[in-house]
Amino acid sequence: MSDFAQYVPGEYARKHIRITPTKLADGRDFFYLDDDPEYVSGARTRELKDPRPLAYRFANQLNAAGEEVPYAAPEMRRDPLTGDWIPMATARMNRPITAGPGATAKGNPLAARKPGDPYQDGEVPDVDYNVVIFENRFPSMVRVPDRSDAVTYVDDNPLWQKKMAVGRCEVICFDPNEHGLPADLPVSRLRTVVEAWAFRTAEISKIEGIEQIFPFENHGAEIGVSLAHPHGQVYCYPFIAPKMEQELKHTEAYHERTGGNLLKDIMNAELDAAERVVMRNHSWVAYVPAAARWPLEVHVAPVRDVLTIDELNDDERWDLAQMYSTLLKRGNAFFDKGDGKGMDLPYIAAWHQAPIRDPRRENYRLNLQFFSFRRAANKIKYLAGSESGMAAWISDTTPELIAKRFHELGPIDIA
Amino acid sequence: MSDFAQYVPGEYARKHIRITPTKLADGRDFFYLDDDPEYVSGARTRELKDPRPLAYRFANQLNAAGEEVPYAAPEMRRDPLTGDWIPMATARMNRPITAGPGATAKGNPLAARKPGDPYQDGEVPDVDYNVVIFENRFPSMVRVPDRSDAVTYVDDNPLWQKKMAVGRCEVICFDPNEHGLPADLPVSRLRTVVEAWAFRTAEISKIEGIEQIFPFENHGAEIGVSLAHPHGQVYCYPFIAPKMEQELKHTEAYHERTGGNLLKDIMNAELDAAERVVMRNHSWVAYVPAAARWPLEVHVAPVRDVLTIDELNDDERWDLAQMYSTLLKRGNAFFDKGDGKGMDLPYIAAWHQAPIRDPRRENYRLNLQFFSFRRAANKIKYLAGSESGMAAWISDTTPELIAKRFHELGPIDIA
Numbered sequence: 001m002s003d004f005a006q007y008v009p010g011e012y013a014r015k016h017i018r019i020t021p022t023k024l025a026d027g028r029d030f031f032y033l034d035d036d037p038e039y040v041s042g043a044r045t046r047e048l049k050d051p052r053p054l055a056y057r058f059a060n061q062l063n064a065a066g067e068e069v070p071y072a073a074p075e076m077r078r079d080p081l082t083g084d085w086i087p088m089a090t091a092r093m094n095r096p097i098t099a100g101p102g103a104t105a106k107g108n109p110l111a112a113r114k115p116g117d118p119y120q121d122g123e124v125p126d127v128d129y130n131v132v133i134f135e136n137r138f139p140s141m142v143r144v145p146d147r148s149d150a151v152t153y154v155d156d157n158p159l160w161q162k163k164m165a166v167g168r169c170e171v172i173c174f175d176p177n178e179h180g181l182p183a184d185l186p187v188s189r190l191r192t193v194v195e196a197w198a199f200r201t202a203e204i205s206k207i208e209g210i211e212q213i214f215p216f217e218n219h220g221a222e223i224g225v226s227l228a229h230p231h232g233q234v235y236c237y238p239f240i241a242p243k244m245e246q247e248l249k250h251t252e253a254y255h256e257r258t259g260g261n262l263l264k265d266i267m268n269a270e271l272d273a274a275e276r277v278v279m280r281n282h283s284w285v286a287y288v289p290a291a292a293r294w295p296l297e298v299h300v301a302p303v304r305d306v307l308t309i310d311e312l313n314d315d316e317r318w319d320l321a322q323m324y325s326t327l328l329k330r331g332n333a334f335f336d337k338g339d340g341k342g343m344d345l346p347y348i349a350a351w352h353q354a355p356i357r358d359p360r361r362e363n364y365r366l367n368l369q370f371f372s373f374r375r376a377a378n379k380i381k382y383l384a385g386s387e388s389g390m391a392a393w394i395s396d397t398t399p400e401l402i403a404k405r406f407h408e409l410g411p412i413d414i415a
Numbered sequence: 416m417s418d419f420a421q422y423v424p425g426e427y428a429r430k431h432i433r434i435t436p437t438k439l440a441d442g443r444d445f446f447y448l449d450d451d452p453e454y455v456s457g458a459r460t461r462e463l464k465d466p467r468p469l470a471y472r473f474a475n476q477l478n479a480a481g482e483e484v485p486y487a488a489p490e491m492r493r494d495p496l497t498g499d500w501i502p503m504a505t506a507r508m509n510r511p512i513t514a515g516p517g518a519t520a521k522g523n524p525l526a527a528r529k530p531g532d533p534y535q536d537g538e539v540p541d542v543d544y545n546v547v548i549f550e551n552r553f554p555s556m557v558r559v560p561d562r563s564d565a566v567t568y569v570d571d572n573p574l575w576q577k578k579m580a581v582g583r584c585e586v587i588c589f590d591p592n593e594h595g596l597p598a599d600l601p602v603s604r605l606r607t608v609v610e611a612w613a614f615r616t617a618e619i620s621k622i623e624g625i626e627q628i629f630p631f632e633n634h635g636a637e638i639g640v641s642l643a644h645p646h647g648q649v650y651c652y653p654f655i656a657p658k659m660e661q662e663l664k665h666t667e668a669y670h671e672r673t674g675g676n677l678l679k680d681i682m683n684a685e686l687d688a689a690e691r692v693v694m695r696n697h698s699w700v701a702y703v704p705a706a707a708r709w710p711l712e713v714h715v716a717p718v719r720d721v722l723t724i725d726e727l728n729d730d731e732r733w734d735l736a737q738m739y740s741t742l743l744k745r746g747n748a749f750f751d752k753g754d755g756k757g758m759d760l761p762y763i764a765a766w767h768q769a770p771i772r773d774p775r776r777e778n779y780r781l782n783l784q785f786f787s788f789r790r791a792a793n794k795i796k797y798l799a800g801s802e803s804g805m806a807a808w809i810s811d812t813t814p815e816l817i818a819k820r821f822h823e824l825g826p827i828d829i830a
Contacts, residue, residue: 079706080669080681082661086708088810140801140809155688159681160705216800224797233800241805246497246657254495266495266574273570290575291494293501350804369804382639383798385631385648386555389765389784390656391806394555395503 017195024123026054028135032126033199035192041112041129050125051113057137058144073144076165076238077154085239087165089140109137110173110229124173131192132173133200133234141167141238149209149238166209168236172196178229181344182219183328185230191321193232194309197351198317200234202310205356210236212244212355215309220346222380223373232349240355247352248360255363263365267301276399278406279326281415283319286327288403293393295375296334296345296402298327300368307354307366323414324349327370330409337377346380347372432610439538441469443550447541448614450607456527456544465540466528472552473559488559491580491653492569500654502580504555524552525588525644539588546607547588548615548649556582556653564624564653581624583651587611593644596759597634598743600645606736608647609724612766613732615649617725620771625651627659627770630724635761637795638788647764655770662767663775670778678780682716691814693821694741696830698734701742703818708808710790711749711760711817713742715783722769722781738829739764742785745824752792761795762787 018034020041030050032041060068074089109123124132135142143149143166154160174193175185182190197215204213217232218225240248254262270276270287278298279286286300300323306312312320333342350369354361375381375396386392433449435456445465447456475483489504524538539547550557558564558581569575589608590600597605612630619628632647633640655663669677685692685702693713694701701715715738721727727735748757765784769776790796790811801807 077706079704079708080677081665081704082658083665084706084708084806084808086706086808086810088813090812090816140811154705155684155690157684157688157705159684214801214805216804218799223799224795225799235801235805235807237805237807241801241807242661243497243804243806246806250496250498262495269570269572269574273572275570289494289496290569290572291492291499291501293494293499348800348804350800371803373803380639383803384633384638384640385763385765386629386650386656388638388786388788388798389631389658389763390629390650390652391499391658391661392650392652392656393499393501395501396555397505398503401505 017192019199022049022125024054024125024134025050025052026057026137028057028137030123030125030134031132031199032129033131033133033192033196035130035188035195041126041132052121071144073147074140074142074165075162076141078161080159082242084242085165087140087167089138089165108178108227108229110171110227110231111178112176123171129173129176130189131175131196133170133196136169136171136233139167139169141165141169141236143168143207143209165238167238168204168207168210168234170200170234170236172200172215172232172234174230174232180230181328181332182217182230183325183332185325187318187321187325190325191318194312194317194320194324197234198310198312201308201353204234204236205308205310207236209238210356211358212237212240213308213353214241215351217347217349219348220344222346223348240358244352244355248355248358248364251363251365252360261305261363261365263301263367264305276403277412278330278403279323279414280412281319281323283316284323286323288399288406290399292399292402293395294371294373295381295395295397296331296347296372297399298370298402298406300324300327300370302366305365307361307364309351309353309366311366319415326410326414330406331370331372333409334372334405335374335377343377345372346374432607434614437464437540439469439540439549440465440467441472441552443472443552445538445540445549446547446614447544448546448548448607448611450545450603450610456541456547467536486559488562489555489557489580490577491556493576495574497657499657500580502555502582504553504580523593523642523644525586525642525646526593527591538586544588544591545604546590546611548585548611551584551586551648554582554584556580556584556651558583558622558624580653582653583619583622583625583649585615585649585651587615587630587647587649589645589647595645596743596747597632597645598740598747600740602733602736602740605740606733609727609732609735609739612649613725613727616723616768619649619651620723620725622651624653625771626773627652627655628723628768629656630766632762632764634763635759637761638763655773659767659770663770663773663779666778666780667775676720676778676780678716678782679720691818692827693745693818694738694829695827696734696738698731699738701738703814703821705814707814707817708810709786709788710796710810710812711746711762711787712814713785713817713821715739715742715785717781720780722776722779724766724768724781726781734830739783741825741829745821746785746787748824749787749820750789750792758792760787761789 020032022030024030034040058071063069074087076085076087078085112124112128113122149164149166151161151163201213214235251262276288286298289299331345353366354364373381435447437445439445449455473486478484489502491500491502493500527539527543528537564579564581566576566578616628629650666677691703701713704714746760768781769779788796
């Protein structure tokens with residue numbers, strides 16, 4: 001272990017990355033991830049604590065009548081018609097929005113602290129950083145100490161189960177430069193982002209009550225990103241999310257029928273078919289899935305059998321950073337406005353990894369599902385009646401057309 | 416039967432409404448629905464045929480090289496990871512868009528024909544109408560005569576089933592006034608829209624290969640409505656849509672467990688709880704479901720056990736029109752910009768009715784799911800990572816808060 005591996009909770013530690021844990025003023029967990037051999041952040045943490053006079057995050061709050069009421073912890077209710085759990089987080093109504101037409105706050109809470117800056121509510125105590133991770137100040141899921149998470153019923157009717165939404169929501173800042181795009185970050189910095197995903201997966205897997213860890217990135221004001229700073233999130237659900245449940249059902253049924261792993265066989269079938277493979281390196285294959293539902297969709301699968309991000313070895317992490325970088329750059333070039341300059345593509349990058357405890361996890365396999373709502377330089381695909389009302393996606397293109405466009409943008413072999 | 420009931424295909428006919436069938440120049444079905452005792456439309460149809468020189472819609476087309484190729488009929492592929500069928504309709508890429516920033520066409524193809532108008536590609540041949548229904552010119556699902564709908568495989572790999580998307584897509588124009596909002600239409604006109612939903616449900620149920628009929632309304636440029644004219648659509652899927660499949664699984668399991676009908680028991684439980692009931696009349700109950708996932712969501716259920724819209728009797732149709740009208744008006748008043756004037760609410764109105772053939776249909780029950788993406792006067796809920804990537808909805812509000820706001824807007828008893 002190098003000098004960098006200062007933080008070894010539950011054996012989690014990597015070379016090349018220094019992880020420095022701290023707490024924000026309201027008690028939330030905060031981690032600095034340094035990839036620079038020089039100290040960039042965290043070392044000064046003892047002196048540079050979060051200077052805000054924030055109340056303990058689970059403290060009682062004042063209601064409209066000025067009375068003290070318990071912290072409005074998010075609860076969730078189970079929809080009897082679909083079986084889905086719906087977390088309800090009314091505190092999120094008031095979160096700051098600094099991007100787009102509904103902006104309610106100035107300043108950037110994800111920037112490093114600048115003493116003298118008029119924005120006094122930044123989340124990063126230190127004055128510089130590489131990558132930071134912290135618990136969301138406005139979580140849609142969180143465990144509140146000493147609060148029971150037993151199932152009860154809405155209106156005492158067993159049709160309507162409810163319980164505390166005892167999950168966890170974290171934010172990952174990819175870089176201190178608030179105007180940078182993830183596509184423009186050096187591969188070495190994206191490598192640290194991969195490390196952040198792996199670190200949080202390893203650590204959060206040990207937290208009681210969490211069933212699925214979902215690292216993702218929302219990018220672009222067109223899809224409602226409320227903070228322009230380059231960042232991603234980790235949602236940790238106390239249930240198997242509906243889409244993952246659907247996938248587990250199919251990977252499990254496939255295994256029972258054939259003895260094989262569906263996701264591995266899909267990857268190999270795409271390699272055999274070749275037409276929809278858009279990128280390859282030593283550790284990863286990227287392809288447009290044969291039944292793609294989005295106007296731009298790419299799945300990225302590891303060559304080796306891997307269940308979760310934290311199982312990736314060092315080579316696979318570097319190769320992933322390289323492929324992610326190339327994917328983002330080509331994504332930005334995908335839609336041509338006619339000036340050959342490409343555009344800042346709005347996208348969602350969704351990590352599908354094996355759930356923590358569900359026994360079906362063994363027949364799943366790690367994969368990244370990357371997609372965009374954009375369907376032309378000046379057009380967005382909206383999720384209207386068919387998609388939002390019936391979950392029936394309609395594509396206006398074909399996977400082969402998407403792949404053809406990617407092939408115009410660079411070689412398949414990126415190693 | 417009154418004089419109005421001129422069209423009696425498969426016994427479908429109603430008093431008060433005159434249905435006049437015709438065909439558009441490219442062979443698509445077109446229906447005039449008159450609610451005015453005077454002839455408004457259709458009677459002149461023999462003289463006023465569609466004047467456009469359109470080719471037969473399934474005719475061969477010219478490709479980029481100028482060669483004749485078969486009509487690019489939409490196909491669909493089955494996603495092996497989720498089991499979902501994804502229709503792929505490349506012809507829709509070029510459909511005209513007359514609303515919003517990506518507008519590609521001027522004129523309004525849903526307006527009645529105005530001789531002398533520069534827009535020469537209108538869909539309505541007659542010079543006036545009440546309500547019209549016609550097959551979508553750019554369907555994402557359609558049966559092409561003599562084209563096989565057998566299952567084959569993408570790249571000959573049985574992992575990837577594909578077949579023709581032999582469904583049907585129809586458009587319903589609610590009123591000839593292109594600037595009118597559905598919320599401002601008289602109840603008598605909305606009554607004709609109900610009739611249109613019922614008429615199409617009854618007729619299309621007889622078409623081979625259709626499994627589910629989904630009347631819906633997308634309203635508002637914010638959710639990507641490409642034509643501002645007040646209109647709805649009917650999507651007829653050759654499969655059970657994923658959301659309906661999920662609901663059928665739960666209604667069936669509930670019936671097996673309790674002998675009851677889940678949707679009926681939910682309605683009665685909402686009536687017992689009372690807090691979330693927002694409207695009632697003789698035939699319908701509207702409530703915010705106890706696990707609502709949208710920032711504004713109302714479900715509307717018939718008091719009587721009804722499986723599909725065409726089973727509604729005359730009183731129920733009138734009462735539905737009255738409730739729909741009140742729902743739309745209160746929806747527009749829901750978000751206060753501070754000037755007390757309300758706003759044109761973007762919404763999706765999704766009809767969930769029993770599927771046509773699936774044996775689980777008997778334990779389902781008709782219901783309308785009405786919801787909006789709007790979460791404040793100046794804020795939209797976007798379907799980002801959790802919703803789009805994992806189908807895990809997060810609510811920023813509670814059903815009780817939604818209902819409370821509705822209660823401020825008018826009495827529950829609207830009969």
